[in-house]
Amino acid sequence: MISGAQAMVQCLKEQGVPVVFGYPGATIAPFYDKLLGSGIRHVLTRTEQGAGHAASGYARLSGSPGVCISTSGPGATNLFTAIATAYSDSIPLVAITGQVATWQLGRDVFQEVDTTGAVEPFTKYTYLVKSADDIGRVFREAFHIASTGRKGPVLIDVPVDVQQAMTEFVYPESVSIRGYKPRTQGHPLQVRKVAEAIRTAQRPLICGGGGIFLSEAQELVGRLCEQTGIPVVSTLMGVGLMPQEHPLYFGMLGQSGTKTANTAIRESDLLILVGARVGDRAITRPDKLQSHATIVHIDIDSAEIGKNVGTTIPLVGDVTQVVEQLLALEPVSDCKPWQERLGEMKKQESEARQSRPAPKSGVEPSAFVRALCKKLPENAVYVADVGQNQIWSAKNFCGSGRFLTTGGMGTMGYSIPAALGAKLAAFDRMTIAVCGDGSFQMSMNELATMCQHDIPIKVIILRNGKLGMVREIQSRAYGGREIAVELSGSPDFGKIAEAYGIAHASVERPEELEAALEQMLQNDSAFLLECAVDPEEGTA
Ligand SMILES: Cc1ncc(C[n+]2csc(CCOP(=O)(O)OP(=O)(O)O)c2C)c(N)n1
Numbered sequence: 001m002i003s004g005a006q007a008m009v010q011c012l013k014e015q016g017v018p019v020v021f022g023y024p025g026a027t028i029a030p031f032y033d034k035l036l037g038s039g040i041r042h043v044l045t046r047t048e049q050g051a052g053h054a055a056s057g058y059a060r061l062s063g064s065p066g067v068c069i070s071t072s073g074p075g076a077t078n079l080f081t082a083i084a085t086a087y088s089d090s091i092p093l094v095a096i097t098g099q100v101a102t103w104q105l106g107r108d109v110f111q112e113v114d115t116t117g118a119v120e121p122f123t124k125y126t127y128l129v130k131s132a133d134d135i136g137r138v139f140r141e142a143f144h145i146a147s148t149g150r151k152g153p154v155l156i157d158v159p160v161d162v163q164q165a166m167t168e169f170v171y172p173e174s175v176s177i178r179g180y181k182p183r184t185q186g187h188p189l190q191v192r193k194v195a196e197a198i199r200t201a202q203r204p205l206i207c208g209g210g211g212i213f214l215s216e217a218q219e220l221v222g223r224l225c226e227q228t229g230i231p232v233v234s235t236l237m238g239v240g241l242m243p244q245e246h247p248l249y250f251g252m253l254g255q256s257g258t259k260t261a262n263t264a265i266r267e268s269d270l271l272i273l274v275g276a277r278v279g280d281r282a283i284t285r286p287d288k289l290q291s292h293a294t295i296v297h298i299d300i301d302s303a304e305i306g307k308n309v310g311t312t313i314p315l316v317g318d319v320t321q322v323v324e325q326l327l328a329l330e331p332v333s334d335c336k337p338w339q340e341r342l343g344e345m346k347k348q349e350s351e352a353r354q355s356r357p358a359p360k361s362g363v364e365p366s367a368f369v370r371a372l373c374k375k376l377p378e379n380a381v382y383v384a385d386v387g388q389n390q391i392w393s394a395k396n397f398c399g400s401g402r403f404l405t406t407g408g409m410g411t412m413g414y415s416i417p418a419a420l421g422a423k424l425a426a427f428d429r430m431t432i433a434v435c436g437d438g439s440f441q442m443s444m445n446e447l448a449t450m451c452q453h454d455i456p457i458k459v460i461i462l463r464n465g466k467l468g469m470v471r472e473i474q475s476r477a478y479g480g481r482e483i484a485v486e487l488s489g490s491p492d493f494g495k496i497a498e499a500y501g502i503a504h505a506s507v508e509r510p511e512e513l514e515a516a517l518e519q520m521l522q523n524d525s526a527f528l529l530e531c532a533v534d535p536e537e538g539t540a
Helices: 004-014 026-035 048-062 074-089 115-122 132-147 160-164 188-200 218-228 259-267 286-290 319-328 336-354 365-375 388-396 415-425 437-452 468-477 493-500 510-522
Strands: 019-022 041-044 066-070 093-099 125-128 153-159 204-208 232-234 249-252 270-274 294-299 313-316 381-384 402-404 431-436 458-463 503-507 527-532
Touching: 004 026, 004 132, 004 160, 019 048, 026 066, 026 093, 026 153, 026 160, 041 437, 048 066, 048 074, 048 093, 048 402, 048 415, 048 437, 066 074, 074 093, 074 115, 074 153, 093 115, 093 132, 093 160, 115 125, 115 153, 125 132, 132 153, 132 160, 153 160, 188 270, 188 294, 188 313, 188 319, 204 218, 204 259, 218 319, 232 259, 249 259, 249 336, 249 388, 259 286, 259 336, 294 319, 365 388, 365 431, 365 458, 365 510, 381 388, 381 415, 388 431, 388 458, 388 468, 402 415, 415 431, 415 437, 431 437, 437 458, 437 493, 493 503, 493 527, 503 510, 510 527
Parallel strands: 019 041, 019 066, 066 093, 093 153, 125 153, 204 232, 204 270, 232 249, 270 294, 294 313, 381 402, 381 431, 431 458, 458 527, 503 527
Antiparallel strands: none
16 A cells, blocks of 8 residues: 555656656645655746746657646646637646645635636646545546647646545556547548648648657648748747748738738638637737638648638548548649749748837847857757747748747746757757746846756847837827836846856847857857847737
C-alpha cells in the first residue's frame, strides 16, 4: 500500500515525466512531500500562471504533455489563465491541483474554489478524484486525453485527504474510454477528392496552422507544397512552418498579416486548410471565401470543420496521416502563373518595406526582428509575446527554428515563462522571449525562476513606453484619444537585469543594433536586451 500522494508521483514516473512546473500550498503539500527525492525535477515558478505557461512551452518543444501544479483556491485560480491559453492553442497539459478535503467540499472552507466547475469550459477534460484507488486510472487517462486527438489541457483536482489515503497502486497498461476514439486516418474517398481538386484548380493555396506543429508534420506539408507547387500561407500559430524566403511561402494571413497572403486567400480557387481553425483574426469574412473557392478542411477535430468556414471537402484526421495519404496519390497541380503572380507581389511588398522612412526615434521593429533572426543560431526557439511585438515578430520571423506564441487567447506575459519551459525541453537550442514593455512587466517575476533554476534564455524588450497595440487601436478607431496606455512608471530595465544578476544591453539607435545583438548572442548565460521603438510605430 502507498499513499495517494505517492501514487500521484508514481504516475508521473510511469509517464516518464522528467520535469514539472508548480507552486506549492497546504492542500497539495502531501504530493510535494512525495515529489522530494523522486528524481522528477520541480521548477518553482513565481506565479502559478508562470507554471502553466512554462508547461505549455515545454509541451510544445518536447511533444509530450507539460505538467503544472498548484494548490487549491488562489493557486488554482492563478493557473486558470494559463490553462485557458493552452486550451485555445490546443497545447497538451496535465494540470494537478490540490483541493480541500472531500468532507469539506462545498462548504466554502479556507482556500476552496470549485476548480473543476470553473475550468470545465476551457479544459479538454477534468477530474475531481474522490478516492485514492482511482489515481492510477485517472492519471493514465489524463495523459492520454491531453496528448491524443485535438490536444489540450486536462485538469486533475485531488483533495488533500485523497492524497493522504492509502491505496493499492496500479497503473493501467492501456486506456479505454468509451466514446473517445479520435480518428487519425483520413477517409480515403475524401482524400481522393482533394487530389482531384488539386489537379483541376488554377489557384490552389495551402493555409497551415498550429495543428501542423502539433502533429509534427512540418516536413510533410513542405513536401506536399514542393511536389505540387501549391503556394502556402500560414495563420499566426502556423508561423515558422516554412522558411520566410521559400519561394512558395507567402507569409501570415489575417488582420495583421501580409498583403500577399491576404490577396492569395481572397483570390484562391482551392483553399486547403491544414490544422488551422481559421479564427476571426485569420479570416474576418469567411462568407466571402465560401462563395468562390472550393474549401478543403483537414483537421483532427471534427467540431472545427464548418465552424468558422463552410467546407466543400471535409477531411477529419491527423495532419501527418492525411498528408501522407494524399502524397501517396501523387497529386499534381499546374499553377505556374499563380505562383508567379504571388511571387511578384511578395517581392513588391518586401521592396516597399525596405523603402519605408526611418522612424522618428528608436529602431524600426521589423528591421530589428529581421536582424535578430539573421543572427540566431540554427534551430533557435523564438517565443513572441502579445501586442504589437507579436505582430512585428510574426510578420518578420525568418529564423530556421520554431516560432511560438499564443494565437488563440493572446495572453500577455506568455513569452518569458513559455520560453523557460521550451528551453528545458530542448536545452541545446537557443531560446529567446521577445516582449513589449507591458507584457514584460506581466511576467518579469519569472526572471527569478530563470536565475534559480539556471535556465539561460534571452529576453528582449521592444520598449515603446506604451501598451502599443491598444494605443494603435485607439489611434485607428477612437480618434487618437489615448487612455490607459501610457507606461510611465516602468522601472529602469537595466537595473532590473542588474538586480537579478543578468547581463544587459540597450539599443537606442539603429547603428547600435548589430553590436548589441552580437553581445547578446556571444553570451552563454541569460541576457536582457532592450530596444527602443518609436511609440508611434504601427503594425501595418
Ligand atoms: C492578460 C492580457 N491583458 C490585456 C490584454 C489586452 N492587450 C493586448 S495587446 C496589449 C498591449 C501590449 O503592450 P506591450 O506588451 O507593451 O506590447 P506592445 O503592443 O507595445 O508591443 C494589451 C493591453 C491582453 N492581450 N492580455
